Amino acid sequence: MDEKTMEKISGCRVFDTTSPFKKHVPSKLEIDFEKSVCEDTKLMENTTRVENAERIEDVMMYDGFEIQNSINTTISQDCLSQNNLHVIFTNKLICTYDNMDHRYHGRTVICSNPAIISTTGMIEAPAKSREYYLEAMKCKMQGLDIKSVKKNHSGKFLDYHDQRLSKIAEGYLLQAIFYYITGDAFCDSLDCRLNNAHWQKDLIYSQIKISKLCKKHQKILDDL
Template sequence: MRVNRIIFYDEPSVPEINLDNLVEFTSKTFGITPEKRKSILTYGNEATAKHIASSRIFKLSVPYIKHVPTAEEIEFEKKSAADTSTNQNITYYDGFELQNILRDIIPKEESREDVFHVIFTNKLTCTYDYNDYRYHGRALIGANPAIISTTGIIEAPAKPRDYYVDLITNSRLGVNVDALKEKYREMFLEYHDARLPTIIEGYLLQALFYYETAEPFCDDAKCRLFNAHWQKDLLYSQMESKKLCKKHQEILQKLTMT
């Protein structure tokens, strides 16, 4: 592996990330014991808040255009850096732009190829897809630093089709959304879901594989590197199968031998 040092940056508003568990998982899987740090936002400054506010997305059908933030938006990002639990409403951020902003926070002496940074955040990262000309939420923004969005894990993979049909049908009747979620409770992830620690392990695997091989995903739905677009596929690959396919297990063995 070209990586010999890994640094995790916490998202304190999501205790399910469980950095201690991820450190143990990474150590067992890759033979490297990561360092744990506070939220990367705590290492930023007022300029960082302004830059992050400028990476917000308001028109999902338009490729990235740098936003000119208001004073209120900048103030929100400053408060969010001090207390990330203030992110109650879902705001879209351009994933690559946010990645560049957060990369600038990392000390130059640690901005090396052999030091891999993994940033956990509750901000919803998105990328623009020219196949359908719109932004999509993403759980993972690859490269270094890698960003794993806990909100992206919840919101990006689609829920069951029947859920959306029921939601549209019953919303006209004033049916409680919480009751509807209860009906489909085991079929998709929710915020602070007990399954999140295991799911996050899978995204960490994808982040490391992408950085080491430039190929993060697998076509095999049983593999933890499967790029799930539906919650049911995510839960199957990460919770039921919970393993790498033969091809990627062999790649992992080669990586950890070098």
């Protein structure tokens, strides 16, 4: 990735989750950070995680559509017109602004070409159970670590370095491919890997327990 694109991506950061995207002019420090992350994506893990953030703005978030535009300009029109689907996997937390409730929401997949799939999004975007949030909130109010709460709910949601992430990523890749082929990425059925999960439990159920397409979507694939 060239320096100009890295600078553009740094400018895609979101600092106010309650307003539509405002172009950010990155500082030299921010551009340098972007360059370092490009060379070693693990550095992203040193940034503030959602569960540790005092304010959500402390988490590094990027506008998904802006990133998509920035990367789109690096792909030659020839390549895009030759029926090649480009899929970008990233550990950046991507989000998109929702005009209905006037706020940004974390996203796991931005379907289109190029499609973007965020591994951090898999962990942070679909919600954990209400019980988990209540217990975590209680712990935080008492100034306690949430490790014990995470242990109590262990396995019920995806966490960083979770071994299930690669299997989950396959499902989101299928969604990006279906969108590219049919213009429709998602399925209402929980028994299908195209289910657009809003809850961690549904995501784990569709991708790990069921781990296949529903009959309708399997047929679309078979008929290709």
